[in-house]
Amino acid sequence: MSRRPSPAGSPAPRRALAALALLAAAAPARAWSPVAPADQGRVVLETFTPRAKMAPVQFDHWRHRARHTCRLCHVDVGFAMTAGDTRVSAATNQGGFHCGACHDGKATWRGKAIFAACGDRAAGEAEGRCQRCHARGDAEQRRRDFEAFAEGLPRRGSAGEVDWEEAELRGLVRPADFVEGVSIPRKALKMEKDVSLRSHGWMSDVLFSHKKHAIWNGCEVCHPDIFPNQKGEVRRTMLQISSGEACGACHGKVAFGLGDCARCHVKPVR
Numbered sequence: 431m432s433r434r435p436s437p438a439g440s441p442a443p444r445r446a447l448a449a450l451a452l453l454a455a456a457a458p459a460r461a462w463s464p465v466a467p468a469d470q471g472r473v474v475l476e477t478f479t480p481r482a483k484m485a486p487v488q489f490d491h492w493r494h495r496a497r498h499t500c501r502l503c504h505v506d507v508g509f510a511m512t513a514g515d516t517r518v519s520a521a522t523n524q525g526g527f528h529c530g531a532c533h534d535g536k537a538t539w540r541g542k543a544i545f546a547a548c549g550d551r552a553a554g555e556a557e558g559r560c561q562r563c564h565a566r567g568d569a570e571q572r573r574r575d576f577e578a579f580a581e582g583l584p585r586r587g588s589a590g591e592v593d594w595e596e597a598e599l600r601g602l603v604r605p606a607d608f609v610e611g612v613s614i615p616r617k618a619l620k621m622e623k624d625v626s627l628r629s630h631g632w633m634s635d636v637l638f639s640h641k642k643h644a645i646w647n648g649c650e651v652c653h654p655d656i657f658p659n660q661k662g663e664v665r666r667t668m669l670q671i672s673s674g675e676a677c678g679a680c681h682g683k684v685a686f687g688l689g690d691c692a693r694c695h696v697k698p699v700r
C-alpha cells in the first residue's frame with residue numbers, strides 16, 4: 431500500500447489546526463477521536479429486551495467482519511446501517527431472519543454448527559447460550575477477547591485498531607460474501623473507476639476507490655441510500671461527514687476513524 435502525503439504538508443497549517451479544532455468541537459466526538467479497538471463498531475441492541483427483562487444484546491463488528499462481508503449482512507440479511515433501525519427481535523431471529531439467518535443452530539462455520547439465537551428460556555442448556563449475546567457487556571472481558579482475536583493481525587493508528595485492508599491484502603482475513611440459504615446467487619457488478627472528490631478547502635482532495643469499497647460493500651450498501659447522486663456533484667463538509675453522512679455512514683463507526691485525515695485526503699494540494 432502506498433504511503434500518503436501528510437496533512438502537515440498543507441500550505442496553511444495554522445488555519446488547518448484552527449478549522450480542525452472547530453470541527454472537532456462541533457462534531458460528535460466518537461467520529462474524531464480514536465475509539466478503543468475492542469469497542470469499534472460495537473452495537474448494543476435493546477429495543478425489546480428491557481420489557482422482557484432480558485439483558486441487552488451485544489454485537490461486535492470485529493468478530494463478524496472478519497468472517498463475512500458488509501454486503502452480506504447489510505444487503506442479503508438486511509441489517510440497517512443505523513443502530514436500532516432494523517428492529518431485530520426474538521421472533522425475527524426465530525423465524526430465521528437477522529441474527530437467526532446464521533445463528534440457527536444448523537448453519538455451520540468451519541464445520542461447527544453456529545449457536546442458535548433466541549429460544550425458550552426454560553431449557554437448561556440454553557441459559558449459557560442466551561448469555562453469549564444477552565449480556566451486560568464487561569469492558570475488560572471484551573478487551574481480552576479482542577486482543578486474543580487480533581493477535582497476528584496488522585494494527586495501525588494511535589489506538590492500535592486493526593488495519594483491515596492490510597489484513598485482507600495479506601490473506602489473514604477472508605470475509606465470505608455468500609451464505610447458503612441466505613444469499614441469492616447473482617453476478618457481481620464491477621466498478622473499477624476511482625472517484626476524485628474535491629475537498630473545496632485548504633485540504634488536499636480525496637481519492638475514493640470503488641474497486642476496494644465494492645469488495646466489502648457491493649454497490650447496494652452505498653447506492654442509492656448513502657450516495658444517491660452518482661456524478662460526484664454533491665459537496666459535503668467534514669462536519670456533515672462526522673455527523674454520519676456520506677463517508678461518515680461507515681468511517682468513524684465501523685471503518686477507520688476520521689482523525690486519519692491523510693488516509694482519505696491523498697491527492698496533492700493544488
Ligand code: HEC
Nearest residue numbers: 494498499500503509511512513514515516679680683684
Ligand atoms: C454479521 C453481520 C454484519 C456484518 C458482516 C457487518 N455488519 Fe454492520 N451491522 C450489523 C448489525 C446487526 C448492525 C446493527 C443494526 C441495528 O441495530 O439495526 C450493524 C450496524 C452497522 C452500522 C451502524 C452502526 C452505528 O453505530 O450506528 C454501520 C455503519 C455498519 N454496520 C457498517 C458495516 C460495515 C462497514 C461492515 C463491513 C466492514 C459491516 N457493517 C459488516 C451487522 C453486520
Ligand code: HEC
Nearest residue numbers: 487488489497498507528529531532533539544545562563
Ligand atoms: C452472516 C452470519 C451471521 C450473522 C447474520 C450474525 N452472526 Fe454472530 N456469529 C457468526 C459466526 C459464524 C460466529 C462464530 C460462531 C462460533 O464461534 O461458534 C458468530 C459469533 C457471534 C458471537 C460470539 C459469541 C461467543 O461467545 O464467542 C456473538 C455474541 C454474536 N455472534 C452475536 C450476533 C448477533 C447479536 C447477531 C445479530 C444482531 C449476529 N451475531 C448475527 C455469524 C453471524
Ligand code: HEC
Nearest residue numbers: 475476477478479482519520533547548549551556560563
Ligand atoms: C445470537 C444472539 C442471540 C442469542 C444467542 C439469543 N438472543 Fe435473544 N435476542 C437477540 C437480539 C438481537 C434481540 C433483540 C434485542 C433488542 O433490540 O432488544 C433479542 C431479543 C430477545 C428477547 C426480547 C423479546 C423480543 O420479543 O424480542 C427475548 C425474551 C430473548 N431474546 C430471549 C432469548 C433467550 C431465552 C435466549 C437463549 C435461549 C436468547 N434470546 C438468545 C439475540 C440473541
Ligand code: HEC
Nearest residue numbers: 619620621625643644647648649652657659660661662663
Ligand atoms: C462505499 C460507498 C460506495 C460503494 C460501495 C459504491 N459506490 Fe459508486 N460512488 C460512491 C461515491 C462516493 C461516488 C461519487 C458520487 C458522489 O459523491 O455522490 C460514486 C459514484 C458512482 C458512479 C458515478 C461515477 C462517475 O464518475 O460518474 C457510478 C456509475 C457508481 N458510483 C457505480 C457504482 C457501482 C456499480 C458500484 C458497485 C460495484 C458502486 N458504485 C459501489 C460510493 C460508492
Ligand code: HEC
Nearest residue numbers: 627629631633636665666667668677681688689690691694
Ligand atoms: C473517510 C475519509 C475522510 C477522512 C478520514 C477525512 N476526510 Fe476531510 N473530506 C472527505 C471528503 C470525501 C471531503 C469532500 C466532500 C465533498 O465535497 O464531497 C472532505 C472535505 C474536507 C474539507 C473541505 C470541506 C470542509 O469541511 O471544510 C476539509 C477542510 C477537510 N475535509 C478536512 C479534513 C481533516 C482536517 C481531516 C482529519 C482530521 C479529514 N478531513 C479527514 C473525506 C475525509
Ligand code: HEC
Nearest residue numbers: 594595638639642646647651676677679680685686693694
Ligand atoms: C458503506 C461503508 C463505507 C462508506 C460509506 C465509505 N467507506 Fe471507506 N472504507 C470502508 C471499509 C469497510 C474500509 C476498510 C478499512 C476499514 O474498515 O477500516 C474502507 C476503507 C477506506 C480507505 C482505505 C482503502 C483505500 O481506498 O485506500 C479509504 C481511503 C476510504 N475508505 C475512503 C472513503 C471515502 C473518501 C468515503 C466517502 C466518499 C468512504 N470511504 C465511504 C467502508 C466505507
